[in-house]
Amino acid sequence: MADQQIHSVLGIGFGPANLALAVTLEEFGYSGTTRFIERADGFQWQSEQLLPGADIQNNPFRDLVMPRNTGSPYTFVNYLAGQGRLTDYLHLNSKFPLRREYAGYLRWVADSFRGSVDYGQSATRLSLVDLGGREVFRVETAGGRQYFGETVAVGTGRSPRIPAPFQRSLGPTVFHSTRYLSSLRRQTGKGLRVVVVGASQSAIEIVLDLLDRPEVHQVVSLQRGIGFRLKDTSPYSRRVFLPDFIDYFYPLPNEAKNRIRRELRSINYAACDQDVIDRLAGVQHEYEITGSDRFRLMPYSEVVQVTPHAQGSANRLTVRDVNYGTESAYDADLVVLATGFRDFGEGPDDERRHPLLEEVADRLAVNEHGLLDVARDYSVPVTGQTYQPRPLRLYLNGLCEASHGMGDAGALAVLSARSTDIAESILGKPGESTGPERLPVEAVR
Structure with missing residues (x-):
C-alpha cells in the first residue's frame, strides 16, 4: 500500500532525536508536511531498561527544547507542573530525574505529535525513485507500506554491538x-x-x-x-556535550577526531x-x-x-x-x-554506514576515507541530482559521533542544539534563527 503524498520531511524513527526535530519544526513555524514512521506500536524510550532507581545522567533543564526556547510548552518543567509533581520533584533535591520519570516526559511530548506519526511501521528499505517526473526518497516498511519524501531524517539510533x-x-x-x-x-x-x-x-x-x-x-x-x-563527570570533560565543542570538533582532521574520542572515552x-x-x-x-x-x-x-x-x-x-x-x-x-552499540567508521567492528542507507549509498557523498561526508548541519549531500522543484536532502539525526563528537552518541544533552541545526537547514536559514520569534512569517515549504 502506498501513500502517494510526497512529504516535505519524512522521519525514520520517532525516538528522542526525531521527536526533538518535530518539536523544533513546529516551533519554528515550518509549514511543510511532516511524517514520521516508527517501528514500535507506540512511543517508547529505553523501555527495556526502565529499572528501579535508574536515572538519566543528564541535567533535566537540557531537555528537548529549553536551551533553545525557555518559554516552550514542551519543557520538562512544564511536564512536571502539568502532572502536579513539580513541587514534589523539587523537594527531592535529586541531581538527575529517574529514567522512568523522564520516559514519561518524552511520551507526554510525543502525544502532541500523534497526528504526524505512524507507529508500528518498521522501515526496511530506503531508495530513490521517480514519482510524477521528479526524484524522491521512498521508504518501504515491513508491513508493505510506502512513504515518499523530499527530505529524510534518519533517527533510528545505532545497531547493537554483538561480539x-x-x-x-x-x-x-x-x-x-x-x-x-x-x-x-x-x-x-x-x-x-x-x-x-x-x-x-x-x-x-x-x-x-x-x-x-x-x-x-x-x-x-x-x-x-x-x-x-x-565515569568522568568533570564539567571540563563534559564540555563534549556543548554546542561550541561540536563547532570545535567538526572541522578537525579524522586522525585528531579519533584521538580525542579515545582520550575522552570514559565520559x-x-x-x-x-x-x-x-x-x-x-x-x-x-x-x-x-x-x-x-x-x-x-x-x-x-x-x-x-x-x-x-x-x-x-x-x-x-x-x-x-x-x-x-x-x-x-x-x-x-x-x-551490555556491550553498547556499533560506531560508524573505519574500525574492524564499525559500520561504514547505517544499514538502511545501503541502497542509496552510491548517491551519497563520501570523504577521503570512504565514509559518508556529513555536513555540519548533519546532512549528507545527495549526488547526481537533476533540476527539480526542491533538492533532495538526507539528514542523520543522532548518528554522527565520528564527525560531530561524543555528544552525538545518544546524548540527551544535545537534542535541542542538534534539532535546531537540522531545522534551520531545512528552513534554509542556517545560523540565523535561535527560536520561532526570529523566523520570517512565511516558512519554506
Missing part, C-alpha cells in the same frame, strides 16, 4: 541489553545463573537489578578490564556513576561477609566461544583471561550483552 562469539547464539537466552526486560519476563525457571557481559552503566544497572530478583541464583559480571570504572563508555558503583560494592562486600557466591566478578576476561550445553544449562561459555591466555568454562542459563 563475534555471540552472533550465532542470539535468542531467548542470549540477548542484548536492548531486549533485557522483555527477555527476562519470558523466563520461567528458578535458580537462574546469569552472565552480564560489559562494563558500562547499563551493565552495572542490570547486575543490580538481577541481584534483586529472587529467581536469580547467581550473577556473573564478565568484563575485559579490572572492573567497573568511574560515555565502559564507565559508571559513583552511586551505582558504591551500591554494588556494598552488596558485594555483604556477600563476602556472609560467604555467599551470589555475585561473582570476572575481570580481565572475554568469552571466546558459546556452545549449547546438554546437562541442563542453556549455554556453556569458554572464557579466556585476556592477560594470561588461560581458558575456563562457565555454564549460564542467561547471557546479557
